[in-house]
Amino acid sequence: MKKVLLILIASIFIILSGCQKKADVIKIGIAGPMTGDQAKMGTDFKNGISLAVEEWNVKDGVLGKKIKVIVSDDQHDPKQAVSVANKMVNDGVVGVIGHFNSSCSIPASDVYNRAEIPMITPASTNPQLTEKGYKGVFRVCGRDDQQGKVASDFIINYLKLKGVAILHDKTTYGQGLADEFKKFLGDKVKVVYYGGIVQGDKDFKMVLTAIKDKKPELIFFGGIYPEAGLLVRQARELGLTAKFMSGDGTIDPKFIEIAGANAVEGTYLTFSPDAKNIPSAKGFIDKYQSRYGELGPYSIYTYDAINILLTAIKEASTTDGKTVINKLHSMEFSGALGKIRFDEKGDVTVAPYVVWITRAGKFEEYWKP
Amino acid sequence: MDILYAICIYKSMFCVELFFALWYFFLLKFSVFLQQLINGLTLGGVYALIALGYTMVYGILELINFAHGEIYMLGAYLGIIFLGFFTAIGLTSYSLPLALMLTFLLSIIFCSSYGVTIEKIAYKPLRKAPRLSPLISAIGVSIFLQNYVMLTQGATDKVFPDLFGIAGFEFMSVRMTYLQLFIILTSTILMISLHLFVIKTRMGKAMRAVAQDKTMASLVGINIDTVISMTFIIGSGLAAVAGLMVAMYYGLVNYSIGYIAGIKAFTAAVLGGIGSIPGAMFGGILLGLVESLGASYISSEYKDAYAFIILIIILLLKPGGLFGRAV
Numbered sequence: 001m002k003k004v005l006l007i008l009i010a011s012i013f014i015i016l017s018g019c020q021k022k023a024d025v026i027k028i029g030i031a032g033p034m035t036g037d038q039a040k041m042g043t044d045f046k047n048g049i050s051l052a053v054e055e056w057n058v059k060d061g062v063l064g065k066k067i068k069v070i071v072s073d074d075q076h077d078p079k080q081a082v083s084v085a086n087k088m089v090n091d092g093v094v095g096v097i098g099h100f101n102s103s104c105s106i107p108a109s110d111v112y113n114r115a116e117i118p119m120i121t122p123a124s125t126n127p128q129l130t131e132k133g134y135k136g137v138f139r140v141c142g143r144d145d146q147q148g149k150v151a152s153d154f155i156i157n158y159l160k161l162k163g164v165a166i167l168h169d170k171t172t173y174g175q176g177l178a179d180e181f182k183k184f185l186g187d188k189v190k191v192v193y194y195g196g197i198v199q200g201d202k203d204f205k206m207v208l209t210a211i212k213d214k215k216p217e218l219i220f221f222g223g224i225y226p227e228a229g230l231l232v233r234q235a236r237e238l239g240l241t242a243k244f245m246s247g248d249g250t251i252d253p254k255f256i257e258i259a260g261a262n263a264v265e266g267t268y269l270t271f272s273p274d275a276k277n278i279p280s281a282k283g284f285i286d287k288y289q290s291r292y293g294e295l296g297p298y299s300i301y302t303y304d305a306i307n308i309l310l311t312a313i314k315e316a317s318t319t320d321g322k323t324v325i326n327k328l329h330s331m332e333f334s335g336a337l338g339k340i341r342f343d344e345k346g347d348v349t350v351a352p353y354v355v356w357i358t359r360a361g362k363f364e365e366y367w368k369p
Numbered sequence: 370m371d372i373l374y375a376i377c378i379y380k381s382m383f384c385v386e387l388f389f390a391l392w393y394f395f396l397l398k399f400s401v402f403l404q405q406l407i408n409g410l411t412l413g414g415v416y417a418l419i420a421l422g423y424t425m426v427y428g429i430l431e432l433i434n435f436a437h438g439e440i441y442m443l444g445a446y447l448g449i450i451f452l453g454f455f456t457a458i459g460l461t462s463y464s465l466p467l468a469l470m471l472t473f474l475l476s477i478i479f480c481s482s483y484g485v486t487i488e489k490i491a492y493k494p495l496r497k498a499p500r501l502s503p504l505i506s507a508i509g510v511s512i513f514l515q516n517y518v519m520l521t522q523g524a525t526d527k528v529f530p531d532l533f534g535i536a537g538f539e540f541m542s543v544r545m546t547y548l549q550l551f552i553i554l555t556s557t558i559l560m561i562s563l564h565l566f567v568i569k570t571r572m573g574k575a576m577r578a579v580a581q582d583k584t585m586a587s588l589v590g591i592n593i594d595t596v597i598s599m600t601f602i603i604g605s606g607l608a609a610v611a612g613l614m615v616a617m618y619y620g621l622v623n624y625s626i627g628y629i630a631g632i633k634a635f636t637a638a639v640l641g642g643i644g645s646i647p648g649a650m651f652g653g654i655l656l657g658l659v660e661s662l663g664a665s666y667i668s669s670e671y672k673d674a675y676a677f678i679i680l681i682i683i684l685l686l687k688p689g690g691l692f693g694r695a696v
Contacts, residue, residue, distance in 0.1 A: 035519070035524035036524055036623075036625075037525070037526050037623055039523075039524045039525045040525055170670070195668065195669050195670055196669070196670040197669060197670075198670075198672065198673060200625075200629070201672070201673075202615075202619040202621060202626070203408075203412060203619065205408040205661075206405060206408050206409075206660065206661045206664035206665060206669060206672065207664055207669035207672075209401060209404045209405055209408060209661075209665060210401070210664065210665045210669065212401075212404075213398075213401045226526055226621065229621070230619060230620075230621060233535075233620065236535050237535045237537070237544070237546050238404070238544050239539060239542070239544040254526065254528075257528050258526070258528055258620060258621055260531050260534070260535075260620070262534070262535075263535065
């Protein structure tokens with residue numbers, strides 16, 4: 001009898017603690033690949049966010065409430081992205097920073113649009129995302145059509161090549177970038193090979209052997225760094241000496257580590273200009289590096305994205321989705337990346353891309369269009 | 370006369386051209402074929418080694434050991450850990466072959482003990498249960514091991530130290546790295562020795578007896594438990610070697626590599642006739658070749674589909690697999 005009573009009392013306590021009134025907070029959702037082969041991107045993402053949120057919470061948060069971040073893992077899987085999007089909306093987030101991959105951002109944007117909350121992605125560059133006519137979708141990065149144009153200009157005007165091979169990882173981002181690139185090459189450069197690989201695969205020797213036979217001067221890859229690293233390494237193992245070029249998904253120290261410093265030497269990547277050369281970014285970079293070490297390629301974008309959202313909430317003095325979205329469209333924000341303004345689609349008005357090169361195990365800015 | 374002469378010259382020129390065209394085709398296209406053959410054999414050897422574990426366990430227990438792919442993944446991780454340890458104590462720079470041999474040996478020992486432990490914990494208590502129960506238990510073990518490695522080793526990709534670089538030799542623009550040669554040779558040697566073990570030794574004979582009829586085998590004095598443990602030791606050891614070689618070959622390891630490798634190897638085992646050892650070897654190599662030649666001559670985008678198309682065709686024509694017993 002005593003035991004039963006004890007259990008009863010204990011369970012009442014548990015129920016009571018469950019009912020305890022939650023502290024008054026403003027919830028912001030964060031979604032990206034927190035586990036899996038792109039977990040590194042997810043960690044960079046979280047670091048940029050926590051730095052910004054900490055700064056806001058020291059100054060008593062926003063609208064007098066503390067900011068609470070809800071981190072969701074979409075595992076770079078579109079299905080998972082939609083499911084975490086629904087979960088976050090049910091949890092009552094007032095806005096979302098994410099997702100990372102275009103293939104996740106696009107389906108998840110449907111959910112946020114229905115819930116009428118703003119979504120700002122720091123890294124999804126596929127044009128489709130902001131072409132759907134959703135008012136609440138924004139991005140602080142550029143678009144693949146802008147990126148593909150810079151890459152093709154580089155090949156036509158600077159390298160003056162005659163034949164290239166194009167590979168992509170069959171994802172929205174990878175294939176999108178590869179297609180934009182191909183479109184801008186037009187008939188000035190011959191595309192000797194065009195094909196897809198499977199994301200997560202480890203053996204690309206077979207497709208590389210087929211490419212070697214076509215003798216391209218350069219291989220362009222639309223995709224993310226794990227596959228890019230393996231592609232470069234295996235191409236060199238096959239004695240394929242063609243140059244290698246890829247987009248912003250590849251610019252990560254892991255790319256060099258996977259491919260090996262020798263194989264990766266002289267590969268080109270399109271990306272936005274070096275944040276270290278942006279005067280307004282200095283404060284952020286120093287702070288980030290002293291706490292988390294080397295800056296991730298998108299850390300600064302996530303930092304600005306959440307700052308923009310919180311500033312819009314502050315200026316609108318409400319968390320109502322519609323009002324915040326309108327505010328985001330009309331305001332100008334100056335953050336670590338400089339001045340940011342959104343056009344009517346939700347894209348940034350200025351999105352510069354440049355070409356980077358890998359030299360002695362490091363990425364450096366190489367060519368401006 | 371002039372015209373005839375002209376025709377003769379024209380014809381001979383045509384012959385020369387044809388000769389050059391053929392020569393060109395031979396040199397260029399044949400080299401692509403050879404290159405894909407090497408790529409396919411490397412991959413096929415690895416598939417075969419993993420498939421052997423599936424097929425041996427199935428032959429004896431009639432159980433599809435879904436945790437087998439995870440053993441392969443563990444082998445790759447253990448390789449990174451041991452090699453890292455040997456590098457730290459300076460053995461790798463002292464003698465690379467010695468460090469590698471020890472790494473292989475330790476990975477095999479660890480993976481074999483994992484294999485036997487899994488059998489004792491997850492399959493042995495269910496030996497008399499309906500056939501579905503051990504199968505579900507196997508899936509459970511697989512999920513457990515994946516998450517165990519994810520939590521202890523992290524979710525990110527681990528990079529295997531690059532020991533050999535891109536060193537290799539080239540012949541007629543066909544390139545083979547030393548690592549590829551090593552993989553092909555190792556898997557061939559292991560397969561031959563396994564075959565001899567099963568055919569020639571007492572233990573091999575006992576294994577075949579248990580596979581045929583468990584009750585009868587125990588009646589003539591064969592210790593079934595020992596035979597089953599031995600099967601798991603050998604199968605897991607082979608998977609460890611495969612995992613380690615793949616980690617060296619691609620240089621990239623994460624906790625989920627066991628899943629797709631397991632599915633492919635399982636396909637190879639079914640292709641060759643599950644339960645048959647030569648079948649698994651043949652199935653693995655066939656799978657590797659189909660993937661590489663398909664990627665070259667049809668399209669690389671559907672590389673994974675070719676294996677399953679071949680599987681469907683063979684199962685339609687010969688339901689027991691290529692070397693399997695008739696169903």
